[in-house]
Amino acid sequence: MHNRSFVLGVSLVLFVALVAIFADVLAPYDPLRSNFRTRFVAPNAEHWFGTDHFGRDLLSRVIYGGRVSLTIGFFVVLVTGIAGTAIGAIAGYFRRLDNPLMRLMDALMAFPAILLAIVISAVLGASIVNVVIALSIATSPHTARIVRGSVLVVREMEYVEAGRALGASELRLLFGHVLINALAPLIVRLTYVFAIAILAEAVLSYIGVGPPPPTPTFGNIIAGERDFMETAPWTMIFPGLAIVISVLGLNLLGDGLRDVLDPRMKL
């Protein structure tokens, strides 16, 4: 059962990633070209997902939107991975910095992550880069806490002591012995961060503080069409399903990785 869902997760993630990478080849139309003669065409053979209120092909917009949303997710994972690891490793390894750093993280975590991201993105000014910054600030503290937790366990291991006895420098011990062995929970967490980032980008765009239109993202396709829900429900349904498929794939992948890499965290 676990194996099956892991395989399903990998397949979904691969599918979504490939569609995003080959968007130019796969998208049947230009996602930005409007045509007022084809407004609100219901899904048919020519427009599989129908068209929106500008007459733009929805399938093409979802494909290109996926590219933007996944790119944002990827960079959030990258920044969170680096920042969260650095903060967590420093707090866990250099004990004097533990208290101040972790109290800072506690304070950041006291704000609901999505509210924090909305405020930061809006204040910095809506753009793809600022969305990445906002989401990374919102997701890093929890990641740092996870890394710190595993560093605290690993640093007491005998092989670390052995390394120290052999005269290895503190930095070498930290990178070569401690961090490497504290990686598993981080990888699992980052898979979930990817999923969270895709969901959060959609929310930010929906609120109006995401990447500005006409650039399609999963979120702002839905945001742009919400007034036409009654006449053209397909403009809501398909982009939403695209989000669900991407996030579901990542969640399945995360669950699978957790079972493989870190059996103690089994749910």
Added chain:
Amino acid sequence: MARFIVRRLLIAIPVLLLVSLMSFAVIWLVPGDPASVFLDAGATPEQLAQVRHRLGLDEPFYLQMIAWYGRILHGDLGQSILLNRGVAAAIVERLPVTLSLTGLALVFASVMGVVAGLLAAMRHASWTDQSIMVLALVGLSVPEFWFGLMMIFAFAVRLHWFPAGDFVPLTQSFVGWWRSMAMPAFTLAAVQMGFIARMTRSAMLEVLGQDFIRTADSKGLPWSVVVTRHGLPNALVPILTVIGIVTGGLLGGAVVIEQVFSLPGVGRLVIGAVLSRDFPVIQGTLLFVAVIYLLINLVVDVLYAVVDPRVRLE
């Protein structure tokens, strides 16, 4: 017990100070001059200076901070720029909506999540277990704002079962309140339910494998009694933990759900302020929400100590 609570309160103080600092510091994130956000490009330097003075931005930052701490200790969160009223008053006015929404959602999520998790654990590896877990995972993967839009489309636009928007206070009419709240609260709860169900299931599976469960079972107790009297109480700590985390998620989710269902709560207040750059409202609401979250954590920690006496002695 009292000592435990006092110690827990003392730990919260530095975090509280940091939280209020961060809430205030939001205004420093504005690229360039925050005052220029409120005026068009043709504003005179005098006008800019006036706005800056009104926001206190013409003072050195430590004086700004001292003034801010001084005010919040008196419960004064400042004046809204656009609403023409105090921030604290604006929050208090909108609080019943947000409390109704998150409270009802918490009840939905906890009851349905725990029941689903229990069912899955009791029928481990069965068809019921698998479908509950699949449902929980799909729930975790659905964007709540989109789910809300779908709910509005299905139950308000097409079926006319529920009105879309229009909050009715509980004090005015229970039926009206329920009709205006049921759909948003369910939407908000749907995502979080998955977390609770997954955690309940795994905590229960762990407990159900213990020796005392086998003993209870073999002395002839009905299985339902074994699970509810011997199993569930011992799985409460992880379940409480996740319900605490979920409450934080509900607070954040409420911001979005209020927007989707046009409910006049604290979430809509802060989104409106974010979109119009009404900084005193943003700062005040951020602080308010974070303090509520810290209080919830405190309550959860105290509940641990109630449920599991070992926590008190630690």
